[in-house]
Amino acid sequence: MPKLEIREERCKSCGLCIEFCPKGCLEITDRFNPSGYNPVGWMNTEECTGCAICARMCPDVVIEVFK
Amino acid sequence: MKQVFGRPESLVDVASHFCPGCHHGTIHRLVAEAIDHYGVREETIGAASVGCSVFMYDYFDIDVVESPHGRSPAVATGVKRSNPEKFVLLYQGDGDLAAIGTAEIIHAANRGEPLTVIFVNNTVYGMTGGQMAPTTMLGQRTTTSPYGREFSQDGYPIKITEMLAQLEGVAYAARVAVDTPAHLAKAKKAIFAAFEAQVEKRGMGMVEILSSCPTNWGMNAIEANKRIETEMIPYFPLGVFKERKGSDFF
Numbered sequence: 522m523p524k525l526e527i528r529e530e531r532c533k534s535c536g537l538c539i540e541f542c543p544k545g546c547l548e549i550t551d552r553f554n555p556s557g558y559n560p561v562g563w564m565n566t567e568e569c570t571g572c573a574i575c576a577r578m579c580p581d582v583v584i585e586v587f588k
Numbered sequence: 589m590k591q592v593f594g595r596p597e598s599l600v601d602v603a604s605h606f607c608p609g610c611h612h613g614t615i616h617r618l619v620a621e622a623i624d625h626y627g628v629r630e631e632t633i634g635a636a637s638v639g640c641s642v643f644m645y646d647y648f649d650i651d652v653v654e655s656p657h658g659r660s661p662a663v664a665t666g667v668k669r670s671n672p673e674k675f676v677l678l679y680q681g682d683g684d685l686a687a688i689g690t691a692e693i694i695h696a697a698n699r700g701e702p703l704t705v706i707f708v709n710n711t712v713y714g715m716t717g718g719q720m721a722p723t724t725m726l727g728q729r730t731t732t733s734p735y736g737r738e739f740s741q742d743g744y745p746i747k748i749t750e751m752l753a754q755l756e757g758v759a760y761a762a763r764v765a766v767d768t769p770a771h772l773a774k775a776k777k778a779i780f781a782a783f784e785a786q787v788e789k790r791g792m793g794m795v796e797i798l799s800s801c802p803t804n805w806g807m808n809a810i811e812a813n814k815r816i817e818t819e820m821i822p823y824f825p826l827g828v829f830k831e832r833k834g835s836d837f838f
């Protein structure tokens with residue numbers, strides 16, 4: 522099972538990772554980070570294949586992927 | 589568990605000041621991956637431009653010389669000529685490279701200075717509030733073209749990569765985008781090829797990257813990404829315009 526590590530404090534809530542995840546695994550949360558953004562969360566973990574497309578599309582290197 | 593994706597070593601672990609969804613962040617990461625791949629971190633001297641990428645000295649774990657607006661090709665020429673063993677990296681916006689610094693980039697390219705140029709084309713002057721640049725699309729509304737860019741008054745968006753590719757001193761010239769996973773993979777290859785042109789002393793290696801500026805385009809990140817596909821790529825075609833394998837001059 523792959524694992525994503527999300528550095529919530531670096532997320533700017535731009536949504537690019539969500540847009541490009543082929544499995545719909547990511548969602549914006551209703552938490553707030555110190556910069557005032559709602560960070561993304563790894564929700565649909567069962568579907569995740571660890572392809573790292575989300576991480577590559579993120580402009581802020583928020584997501585780390587382990588397999 | 590093995591890490592399959594993470595932060596490149598040459599990208600300093602700090603938060604960036606870039607706006608949400610801005611491709612400068614993505615491009616910084618790809619450039620840092622190239623610095624790591626070619627093992628040039630300790631030998632790299634950056635020549636920073638003026639614009640939203642001005643803080644490259646905070647983001648890349650390399651030494652950087654600041655340059656006056658548009659003049660980094662001239663500054664980089666001096667750095668490279670006095671330290672030919674160093675790897676010299678330029679990262680310029682379109683206001684910087686295609687407007688105020690047009691003369692500097694053309695003559696550095698024509699002289700075949702063995703430099704690596706990352707040219708970020710987001711069709712506006714980002715840092716100063718989204719004014720029209722020579723790269724602004726026809727019809728695009730900006731703070732200085734409130735009715736849209738009009739060719740009879742403002743000319744046409746300039747295709748820098750095609751121009752530079754004609755110059756003998758340029759070993760590699762390509763235009764790429766980072767708006768989709770497939771384009772991003774090609775962008776990484778092109779950035780690596782522009783690094784190789786300098787590493788192998790073949791001449792200048794340059795990559796134009798079509799980049800988003802969601803803030804000054806008045807769009808969210810996803811709309812801005814789509815604009816690259818629907819408006820920019822049809823006018824600014826992607827591809828490799830020049831690839832000279834041998835070294836004619838060195």
Ligand SMILES: Cc1ncc(C[n+]2csc(CCOP(=O)(O)OP(=O)(O)O)c2C)c(N)n1
Pocket residue numbers: 638639640641656657680681682683684685708710712713714715716721801
């Ligand atoms: C000589 C000089 N003229 C004008 C400026 C003001 N200025 C700062 S950033 C900038 C625009 C940069 O735009 P671009 O190169 O497209 O980069 P971006 O911010 O879009 O990444 C300008 C005109 C300056 N700093 N120095």
Ligand code: SF4
Pocket residue numbers: 531532533534535536537538539560561578579580581582583584609
């Ligand atoms: S792409 Fe990055 S910054 Fe944007 S929402 Fe996803 S994790 Fe956050």
Ligand code: SF4
Pocket residue numbers: 605606607610611612640710714715800801802803804
């Ligand atoms: S103003 Fe535009 S180019 Fe500058 S950081 Fe924001 S989105 Fe990026």
